[in-house]
Amino acid sequence: MRPQTFTLACHPATPAHRVEAVTGRLTPEADWVRLRWRIDGAQDLVVPPFAGKGRADNLWQRTCFELFVADPDGEAYAEFNLSPSERWAAYDFTARREGMTERPAPREPVCTMRVGETMAIFDAAIPRAALPAMPWRCGISAVIEEEGGHKSYWALTHAGEAPDFHDPACFTLAVAAPQAA
Template sequence: MLRLEPHPSQRRPPGLELQVRLSRSPESLSVCFQLHDPRGLVRLPAPVSHPERREGLWRRTCFELFLAREGASGYRELNLSPAGHWNLFHFEGYRQPGRVSWSPAELPFRCRPTADGYTLELVLPLRPLELHHVGLELGVCAVLSAHDGECGHWALCHPDPGKPDFHLRRGFALTLAAVPQDEAEL
């Protein structure tokens, strides 16, 4: 498990932890976010019966994944809401919208409460994103909204200590080598 940290300009609420586990195959990336929140500080939206692609998910509690082909300037951004809504963006460079290589009608992932928090699990197909069989650079992050309205920005790496910016490529701190056959796990 890898541990995400709040942005240096933001405080870490006591007892709150966010971890991620990643598992890679040639064709997919499995992601499991585990939020440990024994005091119930994070505001989680209620699950919906018909999840859909939605804009603005990052304004509230949202788990995010940034994926890029190793060494390339383009990248994908995936937003996953605990409500079940999601979105997928394509960028040619830093915050520069790009061509859409895949626009799925749905993106199933599993969300469930745990004894002391919350778990979100996704198996992301890499072929439609044109990221299969290649090395990947990943930014793993989340926006956690508290009941008092304050938002925390959590990531494996925060390259700008002045303000949170998940799009900065220096924040794509995790590299996964291309996997020809066997699955690799972190």
Template sequence: MSNQTFSLQPFPSTESFPNLKITGNLSRNANQLTICYNLGGDLKEIAIASPSNAPSRKYELWEDTCFEFFLGIKDSQRYWEFNLSPVGHWNVYGFDEYRQGMQEETAFEKLPFSVQNQADGLALVLDVDLDKIISAEQEIEVAITTVIKHRDGEVTYWALTHQGAEADFHLRNSFILRL
């Protein structure tokens, strides 16, 4: 089993709210991937809708507050984008290479994850079996990201690292965690 902690940074050119902090941990046990995000700070400034009574697959979740991660197979251009809304909606997209061949990943019929509102923030935890898309023997490279939409409409982009001149979560050299 491998386990790594992380702390996300806002893209340098976007307005950052100093009282926000996004941390968490990522682990892989055989082919079970667990990711936990902790969003701390003054959440009154963040646009988060009420939890859905019927969470489902939804498109364009990145237009609002959305926790994301990107998973690629080492030495392959193919990768997947996982979108998790704190409201409960989700989606997974597969790409053949950098921003090419985007298709909804049908191997996943649901992505059950939990969201807990806490006194000083929010925690989101996903446990997903990767057997549907990769084998347990394959080394994976991961980028962890978050889109934060503020109540005033301003959007900030958070990631482990920002490798481009603009915020771009798809850049393969930002998939820096290896499991």
């Protein structure tokens, strides 16, 4: 399948200090779904320290990258939180913020962060077996922490007065099921 590019918008209630843009791409492959977020204006980016692979809750309280995957016709969705610390989390919801359970993952996601002078790249690979069956409505987002504890919230779109990545209105990226060969 072809990569799909995306551009995230900063929620107007939480403007960034120096971050100028967050863009990226989602690439479904046979065994993995690869995501890349590029942060321009990353001079003051706060990157969580390395913690090693493993599940962890509350990753969104620091710089964190998120993927929401929903069935195009239903209310249920899965959430994946991916941290530059290499920690991750995966949850299932029956509806918006309801029925949360830990989502099983047969293999751990792979997370890699590279930071330059003014730009940073966060790459993640999620095992396809950890994801719901395609097609999907996706929400892609990021919590960006800058020096001084300032956080900005980035998503494909924002629907309310406060950032809410769980709002189904934010799941705007359509990913089709692969075509049979």
